[in-house]
Amino acid sequence: MPELAEVETWRRLAEDHVAGKRIAKVHAFKDEIVFDNTTHTRFARALKDRQIDAVLRKGKHLWMTLDKQPFPYFHFGMSGSFHVYRNEQQRPTYLKTELIMDDGTRLGYRNVRRIGKVRLHEDPTAVPPISKLGPDPYLELPSNQWFIEFLGKRKAPIKAVLLDQKFAAGVGNWIADEVLYQAKIHPAKKANVLSDAEIKTIRTKIRSIIKKAVDVSADAERFPSNWLFHHRWGKNAEARTAKGEAITFETIGGRTTAYVPAIQK
DNA sequence: CTCAGTGTTCAGTG
DNA sequence: TCACTGAACACTGA
Numbered sequence: 221m222p223e224l225a226e227v228e229t230w231r232r233l234a235e236d237h238v239a240g241k242r243i244a245k246v247h248a249f250k251d252e253i254v255f256d257n258t259t260h261t262r263f264a265r266a267l268k269d270r271q272i273d274a275v276l277r278k279g280k281h282l283w284m285t286l287d288k289q290p291f292p293y294f295h296f297g298m299s300g301s302f303h304v305y306r307n308e309q310q311r312p313t314y315l316k317t318e319l320i321m322d323d324g325t326r327l328g329y330r331n332v333r334r335i336g337k338v339r340l341h342e343d344p345t346a347v348p349p350i351s352k353l354g355p356d357p358y359l360e361l362p363s364n365q366w367f368i369e370f371l372g373k374r375k376a377p378i379k380a381v382l383l384d385q386k387f388a389a390g391v392g393n394w395i396a397d398e399v400l401y402q403a404k405i406h407p408a409k410k411a412n413v414l415s416d417a418e419i420k421t422i423r424t425k426i427r428s429i430i431k432k433a434v435d436v437s438a439d440a441e442r443f444p445s446n447w448l449f450h451h452r453w454g455k456n457a458e459a460r461t462a463k464g465e466a467i468t469f470e471t472i473g474g475r476t477t478a479y480v481p482a483i484q485k
Numbered sequence: 486c487t488c489a490g491t492g493t494t495c496a497g498t499g
Numbered sequence: 500t501c502a503c504t505g506a507a508c509a510c511t512g513a
Contacts, residue, residue: 223491253509280492298492299510333510335492349493376503385493393491454513455489474505476490488513495507 222296224358224390225433227280230302232437234275234284237304238319238327242271245320254316256337266290266340267319279353279389283344290340294329295349297336303328354386357426358434367423371411378414378422379407380473388426394449395433397478399425401448406484407472452478 222230246267248260255263271287282302283293294300303312305326311318316338318328329338344350355362362370374381381387382396391399400407403421405414414422429447436442443449451459451467455476459467465480 226491295492297509298490333490333508335509337493374502380503383492395491453491475492490511493508496505498504499502 222280222298222300223392223395224280224356224430225395225438226301227277227282227296227390228358228434229438230296231275231277231282233302233304234282234327237325238321239272239275241321241323241325243267243269243319244322246317247315247320248317249315251316251334253334254331254336254338257339257341260317263292263317263338263340267292278345278350278356278359279385280392281344281350281353283341283350289342291342291344293337293339293341293344293350295337297331297333299332299334300336301330303330349385352386353389354384356389358390358430361423361427364420364423367419368416371414371419374411376411377408377473378405378411379475379477381411382422383473383475390430391426393475393477394452395426395429397452398429398448400484401478401480402429404483404485406481407477407479408470448478448480 246264248264250260273285273287275282275284281293281295283291285291305311305328306324312328312330314330314332316329316331318326320326341347370387371381379396379400382391382399383393399422402425403418405418405422433443440449446462448461451461455469461467461480465482467478468481470477
């Protein structure tokens, strides 16, 4: 379930377990869709014997810097994830590549539905999609004035703009719905008619929701019980929030959107 | 058997 | 060029 908070959690996982170590061996499995600008064999060869200097993230994109270029880039798509484990028996299914460090720690990249990419780049930040991202609100939350100016220029539904990676890199479908629910704003409302007060609330909710999700390592069971998150899955017609508010499901901004009409006018 | 889906990108339109 | 919309992508699981 990779949005900003999940990818940041995996970045930390990788940073804690593989940064500063040498890659002793690489397993990579043939996959002409996921290995996008390279092949599994070329990817493995490029990483073997490299030292991992840092694990970095912007939006939903993650990459590593090594002692030598090129650098690996990972995108998780709808169904990708990182896993750390110690031996072959603990390997997840649908594994695409696995880095075995000099101390035996293994970092695996899994992708079930193959929407997601692994690439090699001299500088991942210099090429799309990372080069085209707007600010990542966890790394650098723009000013209230910036939010007002950006949204004032957009006539699309606020839900669609929240998903625009030029606006808030890393915000995905569930974070967008959570922000609008907590801000009490209807997802179909045009961005350019939002009041300054509403925009201010959107900004602070983006910050607080992402911070909380990262603080609990994106573990959904530890998200606050009053979040819409717990009730938004499955498009259940009977779905209600913890307070008993009826939840409506509608396609807005091209995505399934969950909201509470009684609260979000 | 059908369909939705936590993401991105591209074609078509205005 | 840009803003916007809708479809396509791949695959699993409900």
